[in-house]
Amino acid sequence: xxxxxxxxxxxxxxxxxxxxxxxxxxxxxxxxxxxxxxxxxxxxxxxxxxxxxxxxxxxxxxxxxxxxxxxxxxxxxxxxxxxxxxxxxxxxxxxxxxxxxxxxxxxxxxxxxxxxxxxxxxxxxxxxxxxxxxxxxxxxxxxxxxxxxxxxxxxxxxxxxxxxxxxxxxxxxxxxxxxxxxxxxxxxxxxxxxxxxxxxxxxxxxxxxxxxxxxxxxxxxxxxxxxxxxxxxxxxxxxxxxxxxxxxxxxxxxxxxxxxxxxxxxxxxxxxxxxxxxxxxxxxxxxxxxxxxxxxxxxxxxxxxxxxxxxxxxxxxxxxxxxxxxxxxxxxxxxxxxxxxxxxxxxxxxxxxxxxxxxxxxxxxxxxxxxxxxxxxxxxxxxxxxxxxxxxxxxxxxxxxxxxxxxxxxxxxxxxxxxxxxxx
Numbered sequence: 001x002x003x004x005x006x007x008x009x010x011x012x013x014x015x016x017x018x019x020x021x022x023x024x025x026x027x028x029x030x031x032x033x034x035x036x037x038x039x040x041x042x043x044x045x046x047x048x049x050x051x052x053x054x055x056x057x058x059x060x061x062x063x064x065x066x067x068x069x070x071x072x073x074x075x076x077x078x079x080x081x082x083x084x085x086x087x088x089x090x091x092x093x094x095x096x097x098x099x100x101x102x103x104x105x106x107x108x109x110x111x112x113x114x115x116x117x118x119x120x121x122x123x124x125x126x127x128x129x130x131x132x133x134x135x136x137x138x139x140x141x142x143x144x145x146x147x148x149x150x151x152x153x154x155x156x157x158x159x160x161x162x163x164x165x166x167x168x169x170x171x172x173x174x175x176x177x178x179x180x181x182x183x184x185x186x187x188x189x190x191x192x193x194x195x196x197x198x199x200x201x202x203x204x205x206x207x208x209x210x211x212x213x214x215x216x217x218x219x220x221x222x223x224x225x226x227x228x229x230x231x232x233x234x235x236x237x238x239x240x241x242x243x244x245x246x247x248x249x250x251x252x253x254x255x256x257x258x259x260x261x262x263x264x265x266x267x268x269x270x271x272x273x274x275x276x277x278x279x280x281x282x283x284x285x286x287x288x289x290x291x292x293x294x295x296x297x298x299x300x301x302x303x304x305x306x307x308x309x310x311x312x313x314x315x316x317x318x319x320x321x322x323x324x325x326x327x328x329x330x331x332x333x334x335x336x337x338x339x340x341x342x343x344x345x346x347x348x349x350x351x352x353x354x355x356x357x358x359x360x361x362x363x364x365x366x367x368x369x370x371x372x373x374x375x376x377x378x379x380x381x382x383x384x385x386x387x388x389x390x391x392x393x394x395x396x397x398x399x400x401x402x403x404x405x406x407x408x409x410x411x412x413x414x415x416x417x418x419x420x421x422x423x424x
Contacts, residue, residue, distance in 0.1 A: 135211035144173030229260025251318030355390035
C-alpha cells in the first residue's frame, strides 16, 4: 500500500472540503464519496476568492485554464496528463434549418478530446486527486468511453490502470482500451453490475492503492465536467445560451454544466441570465426521463436495453439531481427509440459533417422531439452537446449506410449508376 502524501492548502486549489449534497455535512478532502451521517453523495465545496476573465484567458489552451474553478493545484498543467479540453463550439446552421429552428444552434463537439470523448475531462481531475492522495493505480467501472480515458491517461502518466467493463461493449471501445495497455476485466453483466463490483473491490487488499475515478474519487471526477460548461460560456463571449441539450447516463454531466453556470454567475464572470437545461436518454434506458414524465423526485432503476451503450446506466447516481436541474430551469428530460438514435447520428453527420457516437444520436433526436412537442423554443439560442466520436460505435449505423452503388471499373458502368442515383 502506498503512503499518503500530506495534503496542503495548495493540493486541491480552491477546494476546501467534501460536502454532503443532502445534509450539508463537511468532510476533509480525501478519497471519500458518501456521507457517514445520511449516506448522501459528497461533492467538492470551494472558496474561490477573486477570479477574473483575464486570469482564465491567460491560462493554457486546454481545460486547465479553469484551474481556479476546479479542485486542482495551480501546477496541474505541469503534471503528465492528456491536457484535454478547449474543444470546438460549432455554429450548426444546416442542422438548425433541418430542424426548423430560427434561433442560433451550436454543437459543442467534445469528440475532439484526446480519446474522443468528454470523459478525458473528468479523468484528468480524478488523476490529479489520485496523485494528491497517494493512489498509484487508476481504476474505473465504464460503459466504454471512460475505459478509454482511464487507460490512456494512466499510460501517459506511467501509471497502472485497471478497467472493468460489461462484456458486451462495442468492439471499438474494448479494443481501444486494451491497446492502451493496463488490466481490462470484462464482466458478464451490465454497467450496474460492474459498478457494484468496483464498490466491493475497494475494500479488498489488492486495491488499496487504486483510485476508482468514478467511485472513491467521484467528487473530484465529477467536477471535471464543469470545464465543458465553462468553455461554452467563454466561447460564446462570456455569456450563457438560453437552452442546452445534454445526454444523460449517470446524470452527472447535466448537473455539473448547470453547476458551472451557477458558479460563473456567482463570480460575476457572466451576466446573470435565465437558461433551460434539457436531458436526453434512449428509451431502452430511460429511468430519468420516465421519472421526469411521471413527476417523480426519485428514479426507479431499469435494466438497460439500447444501442446507446455509453448511456446505459440503469441506476443513475445523479438522477434525482438531474431532475431537479431540469425542473428548476424550466427544462425537461425525454427519450427516443434506437431507430431515432440512428436517425440522429445520420442527421448530424449529413448536415454538419460531425459523426457522433450513439449518445450524440440520442441528443439530436431528443432535441428534434422536444421541438415537435413545443418544449424547446426554436427561436432561442441553443447548445447541443456531443460527447463522443462515431468511430467508436460503427455497429449502430453499419446496417443502414454503405456504398450508393457498386460498379465495374468502366466509365459506362459508373455513368449508368450515377444517372440511376440521380433519378432516385
